[in-house]
Amino acid sequence: MSAENCNDVRLLVMCTNFAAEKHKTQRRKNVDKTPYINHPIGVANILSEAGISDVNILCAALLHDTVEDTDTTLEELEKEFGPVIAKIVAEVTDDMSLPSAERKILQVQHARACSHEAKLVKLADKLYNMRDLTKEKPENWTDERISAYYLWSKQVIDEIRGTNPIIEKQLDEIFRREGLIS
Ligand SMILES: Nc1nc2c(ncn2[C@@H]2O[C@H](COP(=O)(O)OP(=O)(O)O)[C@@H](OP(=O)(O)OP(=O)(O)O)[C@H]2O)c(=O)[nH]1
Ligand SMILES: [Mn+2]
Numbered sequence: 001m002s003a004e005n006c007n008d009v010r011l012l013v014m015c016t017n018f019a020a021e022k023h024k025t026q027r028r029k030n031v032d033k034t035p036y037i038n039h040p041i042g043v044a045n046i047l048s049e050a051g052i053s054d055v056n057i058l059c060a061a062l063l064h065d066t067v068e069d070t071d072t073t074l075e076e077l078e079k080e081f082g083p084v085i086a087k088i089v090a091e092v093t094d095d096m097s098l099p100s101a102e103r104k105i106l107q108v109q110h111a112r113a114c115s116h117e118a119k120l121v122k123l124a125d126k127l128y129n130m131r132d133l134t135k136e137k138p139e140n141w142t143d144e145r146i147s148a149y150y151l152w153s154k155q156v157i158d159e160i161r162g163t164n165p166i167i168e169k170q171l172d173e174i175f176r177r178e179g180l181i182s
Contacts, residue, residue, distance in 0.1 A: 003082040008055040015059040015081060016041065022070040029138035039128060040065055046124040050166040057117050060088035064121050067093045091118035092125065104152055111159035119163040126153045127167055130174050150178045 003011060019040050026036035044061035052058065059081060066072035067089055074093075078086035091114050094103040111122065130153055132138075133146055154175055161168060175181045 003080060003085075011055055011059055011081070012062070015062040015085075018080065019062045019066055022066045022072050026069065028132070029141070030132070030136045031139060036065075036069075039132075042128045043121065043124045046127055046167065047120060050124075050164055052120060052164075054117070056084045056088065057120055059085045060092070060117065061121050061124060063089050064092050064125060068096060088115065088117045088121060091115060092121050108152070108155045108159060111156050114160065116163065119160040120167075122156065122160060123164055123167045123171065126157060127171050127174075129153070130171070134174065134177075147178075150175070150180060154180050 003014075006014065020037045023036040023040070027033035028036055028039060040062050043064060044058050047058060047061055063072075063077060063081070063085065067074055067077065074086050074090050077089055094107065096103075098106070111119070114122065130150060133149060137146060153171075157168070157171055157175075172181060
């Protein structure tokens, strides 16, 4: 069954299954080595909780790290799930051939030009990762690296404010607690 003939529920299940297969050998960087798929599912859950019901956005959230972190290509996503979902994923995918520091600068520079759909996925991605950071330090991360992640996340978020008040309020609670806003 091709994506254009699918109902929304079918599409969501297909994307969840696709992401689970692609991330199946990956783990988060926490001590318990949580399965990586918890992250994309959690990002989609943040969006759903905030009232987002656009299936293309929720599917893009489920798939958002497949191209960056697995052998998945954008062409594959387009073939499986259509151009709308593939484009949102493309917008939130870093060029992994570049050094980490350069990717971080580019995220700040490119954030504002992203589509509304991609900005929503970005907000939820950063919220999930910062919540993880407040729960537990990733293995081998120094306090300085954690502080730098909060600071950089705020730089990205500051470029895309006005996208979703519910998620931005939750982000601001974290930034306030970290002393990055008053
Ligand atoms: N906080 C946290 N992050 C973890 C953990 N395990 C894996 N990650 C991933 O690590 C990335 C952040 O670590 P960095 O060191 O800054 O990433 P980098 O390798 O791409 O430079 C996030 O990627 P991302 O989702 O692509 O987002 P982004 O940071 O590129 O926005 C996040 O999903 C964990 O246990 N805690
Ligand atoms: Mn992510």
